[in-house]
Amino acid sequence: MDSRASEILTTGSNGVTSPYDVPDELMPVVAGLTSPRRHVPLWYLYDTRGSEMCEEIIRTSKSYKLWQHEYSILQTHADDIASKVSFPAILVDLGSAASSKTRLIIEAMMKRQGNFTFVPVDTAKEFIETCGRQLERDYPGLTVEPFAGLYMDGVRHSAARNGTKLLLFLGSSLGGVSIHEQLKMLQEIRAQLRDQDRFVLGIDLNTDREALSQAYGDQWIPIWRDNLISRLNKDFGGNMNPDMFKFNFQFVENPADGDTPSYVQLSLSSSGKQRVHLEKLGLHIDFREGESINFYEGPNTSCKWNMKQLLRLAERSGFAVDALWTNDEDSYCVICLAPAGVSEF
């Protein structure tokens, strides 16, 4: 990191008011962009526009089928999931976005207890607030209390409330958490849950390289390149040109009998040598030809587990499997975890 970047980051921390026209919560983006391995945090891709575009793609794509797979499992088993917690219970959804699949769980819970509170947790503040208001209109008796922030802050916020929790983490979004952080994150979640709480995860089990290269192909360019660069330009007064960056897909396969899942790695790479300016920070960044911007802190953009790896991760995190459902092709699963010692598998 050059001295200018380090000065910006120091000034914006430790409670000192930053003289730059950039909110403190965007400092991790500055840190990522100016670090030797250039990256943006995954959540930064999801501003309101990015969230809307993402919802459109995941629901309509012919090649990216996670939404459909998970939706069909939840359609069949939403009542089973809702029955895993005793009432009254609170529903919490990590990375909730439009809550489009979560609606099935909301409906199942409404049937059981009428009134309840739903806490969508997501960094896309404006988006979850808008979607939350729509949910309240659609489901009289539902109270939506959006938590705009990072996953673990949302978990701690919800854990502090009274009542049983049904905690969801859908869309295989765990796969976007750095491989090096996943175990620690699940252990921390486990520590925040009580015996009667349940944690339901949607997990992608598809490791077919060809299918993945289709699923993570050019359809994502409008979000992962064009909207990202437009957001960077807006937030930091930048002059980045999306056409000067190429969108790349890679699939990294790990041994099927090891604990580390395989993963998709997405990135942008600079089409040539270029210097970009971030006016609001008084900073420029030089890119070499081929130099990457990654979309995550760790090596993975989206993990792809096999069943053995998933069960081992659950066990090492202090969870027991309460129930597990897969789609017809066994390429996707929804797993209901109980704090270990409560349930048997």
Ligand SMILES: C[S@@+](CC[C@H](N)C(=O)[O-])C[C@H]1O[C@@H](n2cnc3c(N)ncnc32)[C@H](O)[C@@H]1O
């Ligand atoms: C792939 S979308 C999944 C949306 C939805 N759960 C589904 O299954 O369709 C991931 C969501 O997580 C949010 N997100 C990503 N990283 C986050 C983080 N570290 N903390 C909170 N939200 C995050 C994004 O804003 C985005 O809305």
